[in-house]
Amino acid sequence: MMNKDSKKIILVIFGILIGLNILAWLAVYDLSKSQFLEVNFFDVGQGDSIFIETPQRHQILIDGGPDETILEKLGREMPFWDRTIDLIILTHPEHDHLAGLIEVLKRYKVENILWTGVSRTTSEYKEWQRALQKEQDKEEAKIYIAKSGQTIIYPGWLPGVLPGSHPGGKLFLDTLYPFENLEGQEVENSNNTSIVTRLVFDKISFLFTGDAYQSVERKLIKRGAEIDSDVLKVGHHGSKTSSAKEFIEAVSPETAVIQCGKNNSYGHPHPQTLENLAGIQIFRTDLDGDIKIISDGISYQVK
Numbered sequence: 219m220m221n222k223d224s225k226k227i228i229l230v231i232f233g234i235l236i237g238l239n240i241l242a243w244l245a246v247y248d249l250s251k252s253q254f255l256e257v258n259f260f261d262v263g264q265g266d267s268i269f270i271e272t273p274q275r276h277q278i279l280i281d282g283g284p285d286e287t288i289l290e291k292l293g294r295e296m297p298f299w300d301r302t303i304d305l306i307i308l309t310h311p312e313h314d315h316l317a318g319l320i321e322v323l324k325r326y327k328v329e330n331i332l333w334t335g336v337s338r339t340t341s342e343y344k345e346w347q348r349a350l351q352k353e354q355d356k357e358e359a360k361i362y363i364a365k366s367g368q369t370i371i372y373p374g375w376l377p378g379v380l381p382g383s384h385p386g387g388k389l390f391l392d393t394l395y396p397f398e399n400l401e402g403q404e405v406e407n408s409n410n411t412s413i414v415t416r417l418v419f420d421k422i423s424f425l426f427t428g429d430a431y432q433s434v435e436r437k438l439i440k441r442g443a444e445i446d447s448d449v450l451k452v453g454h455h456g457s458k459t460s461s462a463k464e465f466i467e468a469v470s471p472e473t474a475v476i477q478c479g480k481n482n483s484y485g486h487p488h489p490q491t492l493e494n495l496a497g498i499q500i501f502r503t504d505l506d507g508d509i510k511i512i513s514d515g516i517s518y519q520v521k
Contacts, residue, residue, distance in 0.1 A: 255389065255419045257511045259451070260291045261503040264479030264486075265314035268426060268451065269295055270417065272389060280307045280415070280426055282318025289321055291508070301326050305370065307415065308333040309428030310408040311343050323349045328359045332393075335363045335401030336411050363401045364413045366443075368393040388515065389419045394443045395434055409454060410434055416447060420515030425469055427453040427460065435465035445469050448518065449511060452476045452495070456487020456502075463494045473520065475509055476502045 258269040262283030269292065270278040277296070282288045303326050308319055311333070320342070322328070331353065337343075353359035362368075370391040395414035405411060412428025425447035427435075431454070438445055450471035453460030455478040474495050478486040487502070501509045501520060510521040 253514060255513045257424060258295060259475045259477055259503060259509040261507045262287045264482045266477045267318060276304045278305045279303055281309055281315040282322055284314045284317050286321050288318035289325065303328050305330045305332065307413060309412045310334060311338050311346060312408055313342055316342060316346055320345055320349050331359050331361045332364050334396060334411050334413060336408050337402055337404045338408065363399055364393050364396060365399050366394055366397050392416045394438060416444065419513055422513045422515055422518050423447040424449045426451045429454040431459045432462040435462050439465060439468050447471055449473045456491045458488035458490045461491045461494050466494050471498055473499045478504050480504045
């Protein structure tokens with residue numbers, strides 16, 4: 219008959235074997251994803267939140283939506299042991315982009331934060347400021363003010379935001395707008411101060427426009443910014459304030475993604491926007507839920 223000590227030893231060995239088996243499967247899971255870029259357009263209701271994971275498993279979160287829904291979404295996409303996000307980008311401090319990021323800062327370690335620094339008077343904005351101050355006090359997150367010409371380069375993950383153009387990296391994220399440092403500028407509506415970025419992975423490109431209006435779109439065209447992209451995140455949830463016809467033509471996307479809530483009170487997306495996007499493959503979070511785009515740098519698939 220087996221004594222208690224022998225049973226304990228067998229249970230310990232059994233536990234170790236189970237643990238090693240789990241780790242082995244997790245390693246296989248990571249390796250199976252390592253050659254792909256994933257861009258997730260989360261369904262967070264009437265708001266924006268985009269989660270990017272590079273082939274080297276660096277993670278970027280652009281906006282956080284209007285509430286805590288983002289925490290559930292991140293929980294599904296990130297391994298349970300991973301509580302670190304490499305970069306958070308707040309395109310502009312409006313509720314439907316900002317609120318969720320405040321919750322993310324409370325629960326995740328964030329290495330870098332990029333935003334415009336514009337000033338608002340809302341209580342939510344003040345909470346965001348307090349959250350940033352805590353990050354600075356802990357000396358954990360590096361905080362950067364967005365301006366065109368900044369580039370984040372992969373692989374190798376050069377920390378933070380680097381001035382100047384990329385040196386031919388295979389995967390990089392360019393800041394296209396704003397054209398100047400907006401830190402401290404008071405605005406009543408920050409939509410038109412939105413950070414516009416372009417993500418390039420070899421031959422595939424994504425353009426993220428926040429809630430920028432047509433006036434910004436035309437400025438980008440006039441300046442000759444590199445906006446031609448395969449996938450366009452449609453500005454301002456498909457509102458008629460964005461997506462000028464000439465802008466859509468200049469971007470010439472194959473795929474457009476509209477992030478908006480079901481039966482929202484704003485009537486997004488506007489019929490004029492849908493007309494301007496005619497002939498382009500359109501996905502909508504209000505109709506399709508979460509939208510995942512996976513790319514090997516040569517082509518991409520939409521889930």
